Amino acid sequence: MAKADTSDKERLYIVNLRNGFKNVSGPKRGKTAIKYLRTYFEKTLSDASEIKISQGVSHAVLKSGVKNPAHKIKVKVKMDGETAKVMLPDEKEPKKKKIRRVKQESTKSKLQEMLAAKTAAPQPKTEEKIVEEKPKTEEQKFEDQVQVDKKSEKVKNDVKKD
Numbered sequence: 001m002a003k004a005d006t007s008d009k010e011r012l013y014i015v016n017l018r019n020g021f022k023n024v025s026g027p028k029r030g031k032t033a034i035k036y037l038r039t040y041f042e043k044t045l046s047d048a049s050e051i052k053i054s055q056g057v058s059h060a061v062l063k064s065g066v067k068n069p070a071h072k073i074k075v076k077v078k079m080d081g082e083t084a085k086v087m088l089p090d091e092k093e094p095k096k097k098k099i100r101r102v103k104q105e106s107t108k109s110k111l112q113e114m115l116a117a118k119t120a121a122p123q124p125k126t127e128e129k130i131v132e133e134k135p136k137t138e139e140q141k142f143e144d145q146v147q148v149d150k151k152s153e154k155v156k157n158d159v160k161k162d
Contacts, residue, residue: 011078012075013074014073015073017033017069018072020040021033024040027067028068029067030062034053048084050083051086055093057075057087061128075087075088125151
């Protein structure tokens, strides 16, 4: 009898998805294939109130793109009370994540510290010394211009050599 109970809880299905999207145009095919999979299991599993399709199944259906979904897919349906979980045959159930609860006292104290830091008087900034540049004399301007001319002549000579 134990085998009969387990066979009722888990069962393998091969679903022909082509029936669901054969009359639908390109980019809508993937979405309708997933919808068809859901409606197929709503009809076949009348005792299930909720049907959950795993990400692995949707990835397998849409493996070759939204415009070109899989024509057939083999899935395993596992019944947990009134919910039916549709997953790939080799796929394992995801583990439930533990919810970590944070103590309210610690968050309150952190917020109070942050508020205290913001409302505290700002520290005075150090003033930067402004260095005034002395105006250049005519001789310095002339020397700068000569250096620029020499550099440009070197570049011109290098270009001519190449």
